[in-house]
Amino acid sequence: MTERKPRKDAxxxxxxxxAAADALFVRCESPDDVTMADVATAAGVGKGTxxxxxxxxxxxxxxxxEARLEPIERAVETGPQPLGPGTPPQQRVTAxxxxxxxFKLDNRGLALALEAAGRDSPYGAGHYERWHTLLRTVLEQVPGLSDGEFAAHALLAAVRADLVEHLAGVRGLPHDRMRAQLADYAGRVLDTPPPRP
Incomplete structure (x- = not known):
């Protein structure tokens, strides 16, 4: 039996x-403000659809x-320097x-919605597991680092959406400063100097 292709209208x-959901999350003050009815109306489709x-x-x-993050995942795993596999592991972790x-700075509403979207824990989400596995794999290549498993969790905590929103949205920390602080923190965890801008 041949597999049916999705209809063009679907x-x-x-x-x-x-596209409609993306635009709504970009403009929203709180991700909780975006409802399925809002998305259906903005997209011009019925709620049933x-x-x-x-x-x-x-x-x-x-x-x-997933749609927004997929190009970044692909670049991190296979892309050119400084994210490519030939880069030293410390630099790959920082990159x-x-x-x-x-990504989370550019998609704050969406990232907050995902991390709070009816899950008991964000750590059980598929996207978290993929990033943790990728980061742990790179960390295990860092000489002298004894526990890549925990280090990956600790470093990913520094880019949680709620922390990003608190620092960027509530405290108004400039994005460049947040990126520099994260690079410095990662460098100290890995016992390496942060990359030069």
Missing amino acids: ARNRAAVL LFRAFGDRVGLVGALY LLDALLR
């Missing part, structure tokens, strides 16, 4: 929904997050964390 609707395509709000937020921080 693919079009999915793209419209993701939305629920059939994504299941629920958690599914929609997860799909949007990976910087890429994640920049």
